[in-house]
Amino acid sequence: AQSVAQPEDQVNVAEGNPLTVKCTYSVSGNPYLFWYVQYPNRGLQFLLKYITGDNLVKGSYGFEAEFNKSQTSFHLKKPSALVSDSALYFCAVRDPSQTGANNLFFGTGTRLTVIP
């Protein structure tokens, strides 16, 4: 069965500092991994995805994530945090080896607060 863990409910970082939001996953096949961001009263916005290829994927707003198969992780990173990055971040996984597996399994979310 697929699952996603986001071990930190809350991450605080000073503006200008690098940020990391952690995600680990569990699937039976090769994972498709996604990061979404949710701003207050808004839907989920797609940030980036890993399907195959380079382990480091780049996405919107300067975010990137590194796929690590041995550690089953897909941490979200940004070299220099902005106050406007403050939001709720969700990691999601899909196992394409599961027949009819269209759906995403989401983590519980990590609230990122960037302190001016």
Add this chain to the structure above:
Amino acid sequence: EPEVTQTPSHQVTQMGQEVILRCVPISNHLYFYWYRQILGQKVEFLVSFYNNEISEKSEIFDDQFSVERPDGSNFTLKIRSTKLEDSAMYFCASSVLRLYEQYFGPGTRLTVT
């Protein structure tokens, strides 16, 4: 930039009433989804829809729920007899193809009293 839209943004209903939540997916997308997020909890998959039929559904999606694409643009979620525990934010999403990234709408907050 095309986006998924949902109406209404907030729906208040009494227990036992029927509600219909509406979504307009991105026009060239072929797969449609409903998810829900109970306050403070994770986003949960309800159902996916392709080629005018359900392709997958979760345990949450019981007989009280149904989906429909009544015309070429709308995608609806109907809850026949709402319960208090149906109170949640309901998100519609769409994707070009089955395994591509999904784009989410802003959500409909359903409050059942």
